[in-house]
Amino acid sequence: MLAPSLALMLYAFVLPMLTFFEYSFYTFRRGKLLDEFSLTTYRRFLFDAYYQTIVLDTLWMATLTTLLALAIGYPLAFALWRLERPWMKRWLSLIIFSPIIVSVVVRSYGWIVLLADQGPVNWILKTSGLAAEPVTLVFNLVGVVLSLAHVFLPFVVFPIYSSMSRIDPALREAAMDLGAGWLRTFRSITLPLTLPGVVAAVQIAFTLALGAFVTPAMLGGGRVLVLPLQVYNATAEINWPVAAVGGLVLLVIAIIVVALCNRLLKYSEA
Amino acid sequence: MTSDVEFRNVSKFFGTHAAVDNISFSVPAGSFFSLLGPSGCGKSTTLRMTSGFEFPDRGDILIAGENMAGIAAYRRPTNMVFQRWALFPHMTVFDNIAFGLSVERQPRDIIRRRVGEALELVGLTQFASRKPRQLSGGQMQRVALARALVKRPKVLLLDEPLGALDLKLRMQMQLELKRIQREVGTTFIYVTHDQGEALTMSDQIAVMNNGRIDQLGSPQEIYDHPATRFVAGFIGNANLLPVQLAAEGAGRSAGMATVSMGGFTFPTQIAQEPTGDKGWIVIRYERIRVGDAARAMPIRTQARVRDAIFAGSTVHYVMAIEPAGTEITVETGHDGLSSPLMQGSLVDIGWEPGVTRLFGDV
Ligand SMILES: Nc1ncnc2c1ncn2[C@@H]1O[C@H](COP(=O)(O)OP(=O)(O)OP(=O)(O)O)[C@@H](O)[C@H]1O
Ligand SMILES: [Mg+2]
Secondary structure (H helix, E strand, O other): OHHHHHHHHHHHHHHHHHHHHHHOOOEEEOOEEEOOOOOHHHHHHHHOHHHHHHHHHHHHHHHHHHHHHHHHHHHHHHHHHHOOOHHHHHHHHHHHHHHHHOOHHHHHHHHHHHHOOOOHHHHHHHHOOOOOOOOOOOOOHHHHHHHHHHHHHHHHHHHHHHHHHOOOHHHHHHHHHOOOOHHHHHHHHHHHHHHHHHHHHHHHHHHHHHHOOHHHHHHOOOOOOOHHHHHHHHHHOOOHHHHHHHHHHHHHHHHHHHHHHHHHHHHHHO | OOEEEEEEEEEEEEOOEEEEEEEEEEEEOOOEEEEEOOOOOOHHHHHHHHHOOOOOOEEEEEEOOEEOOOOOHHHOOEEEEOOOOOOOOOOOHHHHHHHHHHHOOOOHHHHHHHHHHHHHHOOOHHHOOOOHHHOOHHHHHHHHHHHHHOOOOOEEEEEOOOOOOOHHHHHHHHHHHHHHHHHHOOEEEEEEOOHHHHHHHOOEEEEEEOOEEEEEEOHHHHHHOOOOHHHHHHOOOEEEEEEEEOOOOOOOEOOEEEEEEOOEEEEEEEOOOOOOOEEEEEEEHHHOEEOHHHHOOOEEEEEEEEEEEEOOOEEEEEEEEOOOOEEEEEEEEOOOOOOOOOOOOEEEEEEOHHHOEEEEOO
């Protein structure tokens, strides 16, 4: 059982990674790829303001997306957990699941229509008097973050929900019995005990957001330049070194985030 | 004597099923009160209504004279020890016990002192910094007890707190609970389905059956004078034997009646007046004398030994009463010297007239 999967991993994952790694040391000069060892690309990613901005924008977008997905996902998970009627539970989980059932292209167009200057959201803002001018919600960071947070909902809600449903109901009763009201019970019992679910949700949402390509491309309208887009553009110009280093930077960030989260998890359980 | 908890005609329905059906009782301050009954009879529901996790559909619950209608769990002067203890897994033993006090915003040094006292009371001082999963069942049980007691409740509620422990530890914890109760003087309401536990520890026992209280009394009253057939059968080991009543009025005198069982006629105490001419008598295993001891009894007959069950300090004999063959179980002490009765042998059995109780045929 183990050998075939190891072989597959080696062929489909480790080998490409090594090739990738090798390309990151090539030289790209005047539109040509040269087989000359250099650290130029690494240096550019570290010190060139252009690349620094891309990396920071990517981190910023992933952070905002994760926070928004958590802010919406945690209460949804809580509602799913507290709902008494099975049919309500079924419907709510279907709604939470729906974004990943729909194709990313279709969903993105949906958001474009919804958030456009003449779209329903702006119409509501205008008629309710909240905004005199249309608010730009699409072809910028806002649209990208909204749409990504939307897709990631199931990945955020279900780990949290599962950690909630593992809590012994007697614990909440015990807290109330000892004099804790709703808020105190939530803060001291429910929240700490669902932290592992939250951490898992953060890991998933953040790493998915780092690698998101179609959504930033469609809803960013060219104004949201994140690393995956930069990598794509680089491959189009056969600039393998930039593509490789961009990919490696994404990988390193993801590894750091996952490691940090695991650290947090251990701390919360100790 | 003042009462700490009082139930007045309390009922609780789940759907159309009455989990608790019009019960009334009052628990004297400082006493050890047990709710005893088989699974599903409504013990936990009664306790949960006292703590405020459930609210009665009918009737009133008073704690220390105050009506608890509409008062939430966290505002009641009761604390609960849960069946599976419900310790907070992410907190240390100290923090578990301190939780109720920190909710009250007690100053830090007071919390430290009172938690220290509680730990000492249950003998867990050196375990303060452990997490619940690093404790044994008995230790977790003590933490749960300390966590509830540290709040100095008027009434401590315990829902089968020893149910998950093994027999040896259970006996040890019974004694310890009783000691702690005497030491702190708090009213304990103790839920159990284990009649032995209830008999050993309680000042008062309410025996529940199907959402009702069948009998309320001291352990001895309940053991010696069961009020219903259910109580008689539930508490201790008792034979329940069908009998025929003698003709109307015959052999009646001051609470006694004459009954017969397949030709064997004898007097019995009346616990519950039968409506027809059929009834049941209840007689405990250990009240029946065998052999020489039986010959000195006012009521006696002969029985054939069918089976002997050895149980260490006692031996249970299943016998058939001659001539009808009614089966009866007899308990005798085992002294380790005399050999048990032979299977198939015919022996004398007998008892005092006061030890059988007659119940109606319902
Ligand atoms: N939340 C609930 N919803 C519906 N029915 C319930 C609920 N809680 C209890 N019941 C029913 O009420 C009856 C009494 O339950 P209760 O838990 O009080 O029994 P118990 O005497 O504590 O039994 P056990 O010894 O098994 O714990 C049972 O028939 C049970 O099925
Ligand atoms: Mg129960």
